[in-house]
Amino acid sequence: MSGNSLVLPIVLWGRTAPTHCISSLLVMDDLATIITGCHDGQICIWDMTSDLEVNPRAMLFGHTASITCLSKASPCSDKQYIVSASESGEMCLWDVNDGRCIEFTKLACAHTGIQFYQFTIGTQREGRLLCNGHYPEILVVDATSLEVLYSLVSKISPDWISSMSIIHSHRTQEDTVVAVSVTGILKVWIITQDVNRMQDLDPVFEEESKPIYCGGCQSISFCTFTQLSLLVVCSKYWRVFDAGDYSLLCSVPSENDQSWTGGDFIAADKIIIWTEDGCSYIYKLPASCLPASEHFRTDVGKTAEGSIPPLVYSIADRTDKQLLICPPVTRFFYGRREPFHKLLVQGDSAGRLTLWKLQVSSTISLQEAFDKLAPLSAGIIDQLSVTPGSEEPIKVTASVYIPSQGRLVCGREDGSIILVPATQTAIVQLLQGEHMLRRGWPPHRTLRGHRNKVTCLLYPHQVSPRYDQRSLVSGGVDFSVIVWDIFTGEMKHVFCVHGGEITQILVPPENCSVKRYLNVPILSLPLCLLSLSPLALSPPSLSLSGALDRCVMGITAVEILNACDEVVPAAVDALSHPAVNLKQAMTRRSLAALKNMATHKLQTLATNLLAADNADKGNLQKYSNNSLVVQAMKTNLTDPDMHVLFFDVESVIIQLLTEEAQRPNPTLVSPETLQKAQGAADKGGSFLANKIFKQVKETMKETIKEHLLDEDEEEEEEMRRREEKSKSLSLLEYNLTMDTAKLFMSCLHAWGLNGPLDEVCLSRLGMLKPHCPISFGLISRGGHMSLMLPTFKESLLRQMALSTGRKLSLSEMVGKGTYGVSRAVTTQHLLSVISLANTLMGMTNATFVGEHMKKAPVRPPRPGTPETPKKTAAPPQVSSPAVQGQIKQGWSQLAAMHCVMLPDLLGLDKFRPPLLEMLARRWQDRCLEVISNLFKHVNVNSLVHRVTGPGQD
Structure with missing residues (x-):
């Protein structure tokens, strides 16, 4: 599909929710949307009601590595933009409403934290993104263009920044960036109102640098209630500092070898700390940490590590103790707008979100949201995959779509392969009609040969035309690669690879060969490296003469192969140039070469003559049928395939107009039209010459057909017999x-x-x-894509019920x-x-x-x-x-x-x-x-x- 085409995706998710191992999360300011990023690079958008009902809405695709951090990126409430960063240095700006990628960039460094900073220029509000990560400064990025404007640099002990926080002080009317390096040194930068005039050549150095001995800092939080306290959480302890002079107020170690991962203030006198295993604890701060208390700062300089911890006020423990792949991600969010919820949000590797609001809790996972759907979300061939006695369909583990034939090939976890018309099976899953009453619809074919899950499929002719269009290649976990005849369903050959399960099958480029003995089995005919000399060309064969020059190994062989790679391969047409062939034939005095060259010239003339009639008919060139592309996707290697249908609108229109032009038009073949055409031909001065040339051409045709095309006719007759023997894939003929x-x-x-x-x-x-x-999608800049989850209809039902005052059914929606x-x-x-x-x-x-x-x-x-006699079909009924x-x-x-x-x-x-x-x-x-x-x-x-x-x- 063309990059400028209007392409609309439609997705069939199936019953199994995609894997979503949460690595970062964000709650928007209105507490109506939750954003989660996962280790596989996808971003999920969740809708949340005022009653804390959470429902997944859409999934965003575009990152190629794990999501490391999320942040809001819009200063205005009418535009809900977020920014995401990945381990590979990618940054994307997304629209939360539709999942559109508005801007993207890639830096050489990876971000681990992003803070949004908003300031005012006159009456206009603008935003900046302050990024820290695996580099020794803080980058200031424009929130609209994602362009790096300048950086906050350390003069003293520069090092990577573990965590940072932006302090908005109403007392001093200054905005301060407080950060802690990996070596436990606290850094302070002051950002003034002139931040918009700073250039990228003017780095901003820190105002203060102070060692606080907080190595391995996990998070740093500013108390917005008092604006006088700072919470620093490390893996083995947490500490409260005075935000004025950064004096230590209290220090609490972890108990029972727990590992702290973050914390925040939930009130002026209470903080919440969460651990690596998903447990959260609410502590009441001592009086020495409370600015309103008369004992404030009484313990400055006296606090010792290992002192008695403050009173444990409450514990929010995980009720589900299942084994998780990686530690859960926990964050605290305080609503700045109605409803003013104080939410503790946690996401784990199972794609589950858990929310706590005081004593009220809510939890839901992607799979649970999928299971609640009625009807269940359909897969691409669910109607053909339900086995007797089982409610769950057989999972699709590998897929390939063949646009030229409109066929979808699906490999399943039981080792079988299904061949089915793509549009027909999509109609069954998405649309209502008579097909709902037919069992086993649409007509399909099942190939059985693998003893276990099919892991990969390849249609080689789709990659390179040098392969037979009848061949289909499949690989499985049973260590086997099978070559199938896609038209007859016959198993042509089985390769047994003893290196392990097959994970991928590739077609090498025409000018490339794999020479190293890695864990990449090469299935092909034996190859010999010879010194070849082309003597003559006779389609479809090539006569070569030569002898084995030598056999080398080791470094010498590598050098020879590298030298061969540097040589630009000669064009194939150069070998068939008539002057080259004639010169070689005369030099070697080879009668066979001269005979082959003459035969080749006659055959070329015959091909041109036989093609002349078809060229004179003015047939329209067939447009490449890429109006529909079915792409299998999965968020994780362990997931079954979900299928996205990409509709290219321009290609559909061109296909329709092309086929409309190819249909017979009665006005073009009327007797009057033929009479006018004959009269115009008679008036031409070259009519006699054309007639004589036509007679000569017909005579040459017959001679060539009798003497030179016998072999071609035999091959065509054999092909025709094979096609008659082969059973058609589909009993349904469809446009x-x-x-x-x-x-x-x-x-x-x-x-x-x-x-x-x-x-x-x-x-x-x-x-x-x-x-x-329908779960539509949206393709945006750089090929980034958002796909609506099948659960979005629940949020839509809720919104429409509020606007209409009654509950609507799915058919009404x-x-x-x-x-x-x-x-x-x-x-x-x-x-x-x-x-x-x-x-x-x-x-x-x-x-x-x-x-x-x-x-x-x-x-x-x-x-x-060559022209073949065809049965005259009845004219279509108009x-x-x-x-x-x-x-x-x-x-x-x-x-x-x-x-x-x-x-x-x-x-x-x-x-x-x-x-x-x-x-x-x-x-x-x-x-x-x-x-x-x-x-x-x-x-x-x-x-x-x-x-x-x-x-x-």
């Missing part, structure tokens, strides 16, 4: 392009807003209504939720549905019901292939003009509803208007109607004022 358009339009249409139009879509246009709300997510989602969906509707409106018989859906239009033969008018009117009404009436039908409070910036970037003829009709729903002032901030695509 792949129309099926793709049917699936796409059925998912995009806003059902339930216009009852008469829905009936027209079902009966006349042949569309199908979805079972439940279908099609109403996507246009209220964000302006970017609205823009992409409206562009897709309206452009496709306009395309179908201009086509003949553009309905998804009828005989034309069962067979695609006849493709022209490829140039160079619909009546009345029916054609009804079909066109149906598409016109559908386009008008989405283009004009959608904001009024949904309500302005539930409709997000499209983005002008995105419409301008996708300015096409099919977008003009969208722009002209939706212009009134967009803030026109955004055209007048310069758009500040990152791109919206």
Whole structure:
């Protein structure tokens, strides 16, 4: 798919929730959204109600390493932006509403902590990101462009920063950055209001550097209640310091060899500390740490390590003691807006979020949220994977999609492989229809040969055309690699690799070979390194002569191979140049070479003559069928496959128009047209010459067919016999392009807003209504992607119930939720549905019901292939003009509803208007109607004022 194409993803998650081993978490200021990052690089967005009900909404993809830290990145409340960082140095700016990646960058250093700093310039608020990590300074990054502006540098004892905190003091009206290095030295920087004028060439040095002997600092927190205390938590103790002169007020060691991982103030006199095993303790601070007490600072200089700890006020212990892969992540958040909850949030390696609010607690995991769904989230072939006596379908462990054939190949955990039409199996899982009553639908084929889980699949012809298009390669945990005939289902060969289970099968490049004996088995024919001299070329064979020059090993062999890699390979056409062949043949006085060269020239002439007729017919070139791509994904190697359907809108339109142009048009073959064409040909001055040349060409054709193409005819006859013997994969003949358009339009249409139009879509246009709300996705900058989780419908049901005053069913909610997510989602969906509707409106018989859906239009033969007698098929039945008018009117009404009436039908409070910036970037003829009709729903002032901030695509 083209990088500039409009691509819409639709995901089928299956019943098993993706693995989400939480490594960092963040609660937004409004306490309505929780963000979690995991060790596999994904980010999950959770919705939270005022009653602390948590529900996962979407998952964001784009990072290639573990998420190390999360932070908010927007100074304004109307824009909810977050920034994420990974171990590989990646930083991404996300929109929480739709999961769009707004900006991304990659630095040479990895961040372990990010703090958001907000300041005011006049009447405008701006933000900066203060980042610390595996480097000896603090980087100040612009929160909008992710550009490094300047750095906070240490003059004395520079070292990596373990933790930092930003202190906003109302007493001094100064903002201070307090950090602790890995060696336990406290650093203080003062940030003034002139921070926006600082340049990247002007580093800011620390104002104070003081050893506090807190090695291995886990967190540092400022008391916002008194603005006079500082909490420093280390793995074996925690300490409270005076925020004025950083004097030690109290120090408490850990008990029972517990390892502290963080803490925060929950009141002026109470702190909460959490441990590595997920336990949390609330301590009451002594009077010497309370500014309101008369005993404040009485123990300064007297506090000794190992003194009696303060009173344990409360304990929040984990109720689930299951074994976790890694320590849980715990954070405390204090709501700055209503509701003013004080929440302790914990995420673990099982993808579970646990919340504590005083005595009230709430807990939910991704898998539990998936299990609560009714109906359950469907996988791509669930209808074919349910075994008798088992409620759980067989898990899909490997997948490959073949766009040229529209087939999806799925390997399963029981060792079987399923071949199924991709669009048909997606329709079964997503849409309602007669197929729901059919058992074992759609027609499929099962390949059995592996004795255990299939781990990888490869269709080599899709990678390189030098491989046979009938071959399919599979690998499994049973140490075997099997080559299948994809058309007949025959097992062609089994390779037994004794090195372990197969994890990946790759096709090497044409100019590359693997020479080192690593744990990479190479399955191929034996290869010999010879000194070769090409003598002659005779398709499809190559005559070579040569002898083994020598056999070398060790360093000498490596040097020779490296020298060969530096040589640019000669073009293949150079060997077949007629001048080179003739010179070599005359030099060697080889009659065989001369004969082969003459045969080659005659065969080339024959190919050109046989291809001339097909070239003269003006056949349209077939557009590459990448309108639908099915991509298997998994968040962890242990997870089953989930499948994402990528619809390329431009490719769907081109496919539809191409097939429309290839259909026979009665007006082009009428007797009047033929008579005019004959008259025009007779008037030409070269008619006699053309006639004579045509007779000579026909004579040469017959001679060439009789004498030179005998072998080709035998091969074609053998191929024809093999195809007749082979059983077809699918008993169903279907039009792949129309099926793709049917699936796409059925998912995009806003059902339930216009009852008469829905009936027209079902009966006349042949569309199908979805079972439940579709989990769409959004592709944004740099290939970053957000996918809606199937549990998002629960949050949508709750929102619509509050707005309507009654509880809605899933069928009532279908099609109403996507246009209220964000302006970017609205823009992409409206562009897709309206452009496709306009395309179908201009086509003949553009309905998804009828005989034309069962067979695609006849493709022209490829140039160079001999003509074969074909059975004359009956001409397709043309619909009546009345029916054609009804079909066109149906598409016109559908386009008008989405283009004009959608904001009024949904309500302005539930409709997000499209983005002008995105419409301008996708300015096409099919977008003009969208722009002209939706212009009134967009803030026109955004055209007048310069758009500040990152791109919206």
